[in-house]
Amino acid sequence: xxxxxxxxxxxxxxxxxxxxxxxxxxxxxxxxxxxxxxxxxxxxxxxxxxxxxxxxxxxxxxxxxxxxxxxxxxxxxxxxxxxxxxxxxxxxxxxxxxxxxxxxxxxxxxxxxxxxxxxxxxxxxxxxxxxxxxxxxxxxxxxxxxxxxxxxxxxxxxxxxxxxxxxxxxxxxxxxxxxxxxxxxxxxxxxxxxxxxxxxxxxxxxxxxxxxxxxxxxxxxxxxxxxxxxxxxxxxxxxxxxxxxxxxxxxxxxxxxxxxxxxxxxxxxxxxxxxxxxxxxxxxxxxxxxxxxxxxxxxxxxxxxxxxxxxxxxxxxxxxxxxxxxxxxxxxxxxxxxxxxxxxxxxxxxxxxxxxxxxxxxxxxxxxxxxxxxxxxxxxxxxxxxxxxxxxxxxxxxxxxxxxxxxxxxxxxxxxxxxxxxxxxxxxxxxxxxxxxxxxxxxxxxxxxxxxxxxxxxxxxxxxxxxxxxxxxxxxxxxxxxxxxxxxxxxxxxxxxxxxxxxxxxxxxxxxxxxxxxxxxxxxxxxxxxxxxxxxxxxxxxxxxxxxxxxxxxxxxxxxxxxxxxxxxxxxxxxxxxxxxxxxxxxxxxxxxxxxxxxxxxxxxxxx
Amino acid sequence: xxxxxxxxxxxxxxxxxxxxxxxxxxxxxxxxxxxxxxxxxxxxxxxxxxxxxxxxxxxxxxxxxxxxxxxxxxxxxxxxxxxxxxxxxxxxxxxxxxxxxxxxxxxxxxxxxxxxxxxxxxxxxxxxxxxxxxxxxxxxxxxxxxxxxxxxxxxxxxxxxxxxxxxxxxxxxxxxxxxxxxxxxxxxxxxxxxxxxxxxxxxxxxxxxxxxxxxxxxxxxxxxxxxxxxxxxxxxxxxxxxxxxxxxxxxxxxxxxxxxxxxx
Numbered sequence: 051x052x053x054x055x056x057x058x059x060x061x062x063x064x065x066x067x068x069x070x071x072x073x074x075x076x077x078x079x080x081x082x083x084x085x086x087x088x089x090x091x092x093x094x095x096x097x098x099x100x101x102x103x104x105x106x107x108x109x110x111x112x113x114x115x116x117x118x119x120x121x122x123x124x125x126x127x128x129x130x131x132x133x134x135x136x137x138x139x140x141x142x143x144x145x146x147x148x149x150x151x152x153x154x155x156x157x158x159x160x161x162x163x164x165x166x167x168x169x170x171x172x173x174x175x176x177x178x179x180x181x182x183x184x185x186x187x188x189x190x191x192x193x194x195x196x197x198x199x200x201x202x203x204x205x206x207x208x209x210x211x212x213x214x215x216x217x218x219x220x221x222x223x224x225x226x227x228x229x230x231x232x233x234x235x236x237x238x239x240x241x242x243x244x245x246x247x248x249x250x251x252x253x254x255x256x257x258x259x260x261x262x263x264x265x266x267x268x269x270x271x272x273x274x275x276x277x278x279x280x281x282x283x284x285x286x287x288x289x290x291x292x293x294x295x296x297x298x299x300x301x302x303x304x305x306x307x308x309x310x311x312x313x314x315x316x317x318x319x320x321x322x323x324x325x326x327x328x329x330x331x332x333x334x335x336x337x338x339x340x341x342x343x344x345x346x347x348x349x350x351x352x353x354x355x356x357x358x359x360x361x362x363x364x365x366x367x368x369x370x371x372x373x374x375x376x377x378x379x380x381x382x383x384x385x386x387x388x389x390x391x392x393x394x395x396x397x398x399x400x401x402x403x404x405x406x407x408x409x410x411x412x413x414x415x416x417x418x419x420x421x422x423x424x425x426x427x428x429x430x431x432x433x434x435x436x437x438x439x440x441x442x443x444x445x446x447x448x449x450x451x452x453x454x455x456x457x458x459x460x461x462x463x464x465x466x467x468x469x470x471x472x473x474x475x476x477x478x479x480x481x482x483x484x485x486x487x488x489x490x491x492x493x494x495x496x497x498x499x500x501x502x503x504x505x506x507x508x509x510x511x512x513x514x515x516x517x518x519x520x521x522x523x524x525x526x527x528x529x530x531x532x533x534x535x536x537x538x539x540x541x542x543x544x545x546x547x548x549x550x551x552x553x554x555x556x557x558x559x560x561x562x563x564x565x566x567x568x569x570x571x572x573x574x575x576x577x578x579x580x581x582x583x584x585x586x587x588x589x590x591x592x593x594x595x596x597x598x599x600x601x602x603x604x605x606x607x608x609x610x611x612x613x614x615x616x617x618x619x620x621x622x623x624x625x626x627x628x629x630x631x632x633x634x635x636x637x638x639x640x641x642x643x644x645x646x647x648x649x650x651x652x653x654x655x656x657x658x
Numbered sequence: 659x660x661x662x663x664x665x666x667x668x669x670x671x672x673x674x675x676x677x678x679x680x681x682x683x684x685x686x687x688x689x690x691x692x693x694x695x696x697x698x699x700x701x702x703x704x705x706x707x708x709x710x711x712x713x714x715x716x717x718x719x720x721x722x723x724x725x726x727x728x729x730x731x732x733x734x735x736x737x738x739x740x741x742x743x744x745x746x747x748x749x750x751x752x753x754x755x756x757x758x759x760x761x762x763x764x765x766x767x768x769x770x771x772x773x774x775x776x777x778x779x780x781x782x783x784x785x786x787x788x789x790x791x792x793x794x795x796x797x798x799x800x801x802x803x804x805x806x807x808x809x810x811x812x813x814x815x816x817x818x819x820x821x822x823x824x825x826x827x828x829x830x831x832x833x834x835x836x837x838x839x840x841x842x843x844x845x846x847x848x849x850x851x852x853x854x855x856x857x858x859x860x861x862x863x864x865x866x867x868x869x870x871x872x873x874x875x876x877x878x879x880x881x882x883x884x885x886x887x888x889x890x891x892x893x894x895x896x897x898x899x900x901x902x903x904x905x906x907x908x909x910x911x912x913x914x915x916x917x918x919x920x921x922x
Contacts, residue, residue: 056784057783057784058783058785060783105693108880144860144863144874144875146874153877154875154876157856157878158856161852161853162853171852174693176763176779178765193763195802196801198766214781243876246818262781262782263761263762263778266780267760267761267780270695271748271751271760274695274696274697274744275749278745278746278748279730281730282730282739284837284839287739287742288739288745289876290703290741290816291702291703291741292695293694295695
């Protein structure tokens with residue numbers, strides 16, 4: 051038997067002698083947060099001998115210990131609705147008002163239901179090792195308040211949020227975005243009493259690497275510091291300091307199936323979902339110029355940050371590739387970084403837990419590997435509780451007729467029209483070209499954005515005009531994160547490798563215009579230079595003149611405008627890496643103090 | 659900023675108020691290891707307001723700490739809004755550059771040469787550090803080795819409300835800094851686990867609610883409210899136990915830690 055552990059970030063497997071376990075269970079669920087708590091109840095109610103392991107002294111994770119007591123989109127339906135109903139009754143009688151649910155009511159009800167179902171719970175316990183026979187799960191080594199214990203299990207569910215247990219088992223995973231290996235910001239919720247009601251304030255505290263103990267510790271410190279006030283008052287007083295940091299993105303396991311944003315948004319989805327997510331692309335990152343190309347098209351050009359869409363999530367995303375007896379549930383399932391910004395909402399994560407607990411039960415009762423459980427049986431179980439909703443009408447409703455397309459392009463919220471035009475390449479070309487020549491400003495410019503997104507260089511004159519006019523129009527989407535039309539046009543100038551506005555883009559990068567515009571100008575210049583070697587010297591020279599200046603500064607305001615991220619060093623490193631790849635000499639290395647790099651700068655420095 | 663080096667003069671176990679005070683006195687070559695995410699959890703997350711706040715601080719850092727709590731309006735006339743303490747502590751850690759490692763658990767401690775070999779577990783996995791001395795500020799000791807030294811155990815809740823409040827038979831009510839804030843406290847058996855403790859808390863509150871209808875539970879504690887024997891206790895010449903919950907209140911615990919290390 052093998053004991054698999056993580057030692058200083060590296061997976062280490064050692065042969066162990068036969069040992070006697072301190073306990074034996076059908077299913078062990080590691081992490082009793084949003085997904086794990088529901089997985090535990092779901093599995094226990096189906097008659098399995100279950101053990102829930104939790105680092106804290108309560109169930110519920112972000113919803114209880116983290117103070118996130120409201121839902122953000124997602125579909126209703128499933129076991130969690132019953133929990134919430136019971137929590138509401140408790141709250142109505144004895145607890146402060148406020149929130150979609152009361153953190154402590156939910157905490158109490160989750161525990162009560164788990165124990166009533168016959169589950170065992172080990173609080174203040176962490177999994178430090180996984181026992182394997184080959185790649186078949188055999189059990190876990192845990193650190194409990196009384197010391198180390200070895201527990202046998204047939205199925206292990208990793209609901210730790212950051213895929214810790216899968217990593218300990220040696221599973222493959224990805225982490226962060228391709229450009230700089232970073233994930234999106236974390237939060238540290240302020241949970242307070244305001245106007246005699248429970249209330250929460252959720253904001254972006256900064257960046258951490260959830261795979262690194264020191265980084266996590268720094269993040270906890272930084273987040274905690276942000277709650278200090280000159281003077282605390284009775285109204286708005288803190289009820290509790292969050293017992294855990296609000297991570298939004300950690301490891302994403304390599305599963306039997308993987309959901310990518312590109313696939314999903316193009317409608318290439320599974321017809322065998324175990325639950326649906328319903329949300330917008332809820333990235334808290336505001337540096338979209340460093341995201342993937344498909345995301346930049348969605349966010350920067352079409353301005354669809356606020357556009358909700360439906361994601362069918364299949365079981366294969368919850369099964370770590372190559373392993374038996376192992377499931378993941380929650381936000382560490384198999385997604386790409388882009389998709390991970392959407393598939394992480396509380397309702398869906400609870401459904402994910404329910405799906406994990408249910409399939410574990412079917413697997414053991416039918417004596418089948420998890421992968422061999424017939425989808426129809428699992429589906430029917432999940433339909434019974436409402437975990438799986440029946441009516442799926444596609445990922446996203448698009449515009450298919452010219453009249454509607456024109457109307458929306460001419461409006462102050464053109465995003466879905468721009469995107470529909472992009473997706474339906476081959477259609478509307480003549481119409482878009484005609485509308486681009488219209489005197490109606492929005493129709494003309496939005497048609498140009500649509501054409502540009504389709505790669506049509508006919509859009510260039512209008513795109514250039516948008517940039518030269520410093521067009522700061524922001525679409526009226528009624529959602530919080532929206533970009534300026536100028537940033538959309540700049541992105542497309544890069545995509546279309548436009549050489550005419552190179553000097554102009556350099557001036558924009560140097561200016562004190564908003565970050566989204568400046569960062570897109572930088573990205574567009576580098577993209578043009580990447581694709582057009584003959585422009586490299588010209589672009590490099592312009593950028594270096596700017597970056598060599600000790601006065602050069604560029605900053606990013608994070609969501610809710612509390613934290614500022616200095617992006618000056620980041621931009622210097624970003625450019626330096628491009629110049630190095632092109633063989634262009636530069637002195638940026640002297641300006642980059644390696645011992646003082648921020649987390650994201652260090653990550654970027656490491657990326658090839 | 660925390661740093662992980664191979665060897666320290668002192669490893670302080672538990673990110674408690676005592677640990678904070680001790681760290682200020684130690685100045686360097688130490689590390690504080692805390693398994694949770696909140697400093698001073700033994701008071702702040704236990705909703706343990708403490709008693710005997712009227713005693714004058716005996717150290718300069720203690721004076722400064724008390725003064726800050728008063729200035730920020732969380733402490734007045736011996737009444738504290740205990741949940742507001744962590745931001746002050748976090749900023750103390752940052753401003754003083756204290757070497758605090760959060761979200762890190764102790765797996766094992768053994769002897770290696772003249773040092774303690776401490777195996778840790780956190781997001782990076784397993785790690786080992788060495789320390790010449792250990793100062794254990796936790797209530798029942800590492801792995802509950804000294805749980806028998808615990809004198810008392812309670813579970814608390816923060817209430818919000820107005821108006822009359824009568825103390826139920828099986829609970830205590832503690833006044834806090836603000837009139838609309840109180841702590842509801844229920845005594846436990848030392849062997850009560852979390853489900854049993856929460857049940858006792860809710861049962862006590864629900865059965866007594868008719869005497870305090872305008873009061874409701876805002877939150878329940880994340881850690882037990884312990885009272886321990888007051889240290890220091892030398893388990894070994896190089897291992898001292900100084901439970902933070904051996905002190906009456908956060909300020910006393912802070913000064914206790916500072917004084918202990920300062921006078922060594």
